[in-house]
Amino acid sequence: EDQVTQSPEALRLQEGESSSLNCSYTVSGLRGLFWYRQDPGKGPEFLFTLYSAGEEKEKERLKATLTKKESFLHITAPKPEDSATYLCAVMDSNYQLIWGAGTKLIIKP
Amino acid sequence: DTEVTQTPKHLVMGMTNKKSLKCEQHMGHRAMYWYKQKAKKPPELMFVYSYEKLSINESVPSRFSPECPNSSLLNLHLHALQPEDSALYLCASSLGTGPYEQYFGPGTRLTVT
Numbered sequence: 075e076d077q078v079t080q081s082p083e084a085l086r087l088q089e090g091e092s093s094s095l096n097c098s099y100t101v102s103g104l105r106g107l108f109w110y111r112q113d114p115g116k117g118p119e120f121l122f123t124l125y126s127a128g129e130e131k132e133k134e135r136l137k138a139t140l141t142k143k144e145s146f147l148h149i150t151a152p153k154p155e156d157s158a159t160y161l162c163a164v165m166d167s168n169y170q171l172i173w174g175a176g177t178k179l180i181i182k183p
Numbered sequence: 184d185t186e187v188t189q190t191p192k193h194l195v196m197g198m199t200n201k202k203s204l205k206c207e208q209h210m211g212h213r214a215m216y217w218y219k220q221k222a223k224k225p226p227e228l229m230f231v232y233s234y235e236k237l238s239i240n241e242s243v244p245s246r247f248s249p250e251c252p253n254s255s256l257l258n259l260h261l262h263a264l265q266p267e268d269s270a271l272y273l274c275a276s277s278l279g280t281g282p283y284e285q286y287f288g289p290g291t292r293l294t295v296t
Binding site: 105106108110115116117118119120123125161163165169171173174175176 | 187189223224225226228271273275280281282283284285286287288289290292
């Protein structure tokens with residue numbers, strides 16, 4: 075069965091303390107992996123799309139990487155405004171989007 | 184411009200009311216989606232429209248009725264809802280139903296009393 079698991083569920087960091095969020099998946103025929111950021115009470119904001127193992131994308135303090143089994147979202151020197159829930163979603167061979175439960179990131183000043 | 188707009192932002196309705204949620208995008212996207220999201224859960228797909236035709240209905244109760252008047256607009260008509268239908272309702276759009284990122288609107292916070 076297709077499955078997407080994100081870890082940790084929650085992560086508290088000090089401002090400037092770099093870390094990584096994990097998204098592991100088991101899907102039949104990966105079509106793409108998507109990262110989103112969601113602030114409380116708002117819609118998810120698109121961050122990155124990754125299509126194949128070895129691919130990397132960067133945007134400001136965020137960098138997403140992909141292997142055949144998982145993706146990492148690396149956050150370098152985070153700021154309090156990076157606090158949000160980060161969602162990972164994987165598209166399978168039938169173009170169905172399977173969502174992870176999210177990682178709640180809290181950056182303390 | 185990657186903006187999807189939704190109205191209203193908040194909606195409180197009784198169980199006997201009829202109301203509608205509206206969504207609009209001007210990115211030329213041909214796929215549009217309705218999602219329901221409960222607190223601390225990921226979005227849950229309800230409906231998919233592709234080229235203005237309903238292509239996926241995820242066994243949603245008939246008290247939710249989608250409509251796509253044209254390629255830029257998507258409505259969700261609500262009737263005789265239950266308190267458990269209270270949630271954040273999200274609209275999204277993408278280039279198509281293939282491996283494309285979806286852009287989400289800000290959502291409508293619905294409370295059913």
